[in-house]
Amino acid sequence: MEALGDITDAPLWILATLAGVLVFAASAIAYGFHPIARWRLRKLPGPSPAWYSGNLPELLSKGSAVVYTEWGQKYGKVYKYFSGAQPVVVINDAEMARLVSLRLSTRHEFRGPGSLFTGKEAEFNKVGLFSTNNKDFHRSMKSAWLPVFNSASLEISSKEMNIGANRMAAILTNKAKEQGELNIWRQFGHLTMDVVGSAAFGVELRTQDAERGLNSEEAEKLVWAAQTIFATGSEKASIYTYPGAVLPILNPLMRLLAYYFPDDGIKRAINARNILRSTVSKLTKESRRQQEAGVSKALAAPAVNIEAHATDARKKARGVQPGSFLSLMISSKHQDGRGVSDDEATSQAFTFLLAGYETTASALAFTVYCLSKCPEKMEKLLQEVDNLGGSDREVGPADLARMPYLEACLKEAMRLYPPGVFTMRQPQTEDFTVKGYTIPKGTWIHMPIFTLQRSEEYYGKPQEFIPERWIEGSPEEAALNKKVPGSWMAFGEGTRVCVGQRFALQEAKITLARLYQRFTFRLSPGQEDEAGLQLQSFFTLGPKEGIFVTPVLRTEE
């Protein structure tokens, strides 16, 4: 009673301060349980979130592929979890995932170091085709991209893809002769970087071999930068990303700290972006200069004129060549007639490089991995490849149309190992309803491609590599597949579907056909079991260190 007497005797301002502190502490404690979001999503099951950090620690330590699969088994088709303070709804049902992808066209941004950038860098981030959420701008930009992936342009790219595969074959031949192993995942990374270099920028990077190209120094840096941007994409990349994820109110402070006292993660991310941006921006300016000087006047109607540009000229000459993505992009116009600005073009080329490099390399490496574990499937593929003709024969788009088993192998490998683990959408202006579920605006929605594509419900024997399930009319197709739309979504769906799909598939098929003309691959010990690959996943999926094989020449050379 005496103590109470002391308190009531205290001056009012002290009591008010005390009450304020108590209310603040109580709110801070309550906030960490995410009461509002939990209440709004109360009907959905999901793992219990830890105070403040939610389920982020588990997600980051196990990786999205593993954790979404485990949670899917426990919580079913639609469940929620908390990525720090952020509520996420996972749609673990193929038909619903497809519906969401078709009906929603906005994405949330990743919370890696990139989300802490300010000023021009932040603006630059927003105009890339992947990251933009402005619907009109997106529509306009996507149509500016499309000429690069039309049949005429792909015919030209097919030549460069053959060259890339030839260069890789030369390296593999040396390895085969010394019976040495190599990391085929990394090697494919060099190949896809070379192909992006010629298709996107019209420059010869030659990252693959010892005989360096004209831009070899830049090429080395580009490879490092592209790898680093992927490696620093998640919340664990920097000490400044995690606090903002659990308490978004801290983000402005984190931005300031990251700006003035960058840690290693921020420094690496900035450095990588600077390298990519300055290289691409230099090429954009060069391309613009050439265009103004009249070199690429003929590009006013890209879809037609792209055919006119000799691939040889594009390969040999220094600098940006006419017919490349970049030169087409800077001569493109928005739907309102406005020209594409240098910054916009640079951002698209940057996106091309990032989106087209590691994804295709992983698709290639996992296909070789699956085939190396299944000799009888590989034999079938070799027969199809040999039916094309000699081992030196170039492979073009018309040949690919006659190679259904190759396509089936690639599709099946991308089912088991989708390079993108999930796609995401975010209703940004209003709540979104799908099949009776109402998802509050601002919630992240994830469609777990990896989990859906390995689901027992849609695929019989889901863990097995059975390319035949993709061959029309085969017994395996009838027995093993339900073919539910949305159960194979390696390139996403809807208006935000992968724009580079045709390009990537052509590149992967040509490369595989050209390599299997001359080689088979023996998997190095310890990787037969998938656990040996130590799969790492955040947004993309890859082996921790790589995939190691010894190439074996099919005939003596």
Ligand code: HEM
């Ligand atoms: C095997 C290779 C590839 C895979 C597995 C892949 C996968 C994906 C996925 C899953 C998405 C998200 C789709 C969605 O949200 O619905 C996407 C978007 C995108 N991809 Fe790819 N991709 C590949 C290759 C490429 C290539 C080679 C390029 C560039 C030439 C590219 C450029 C893009 C772009 C720009 C977007 C954003 C499209 C938009 O938002 O409208 N991708 N990709």
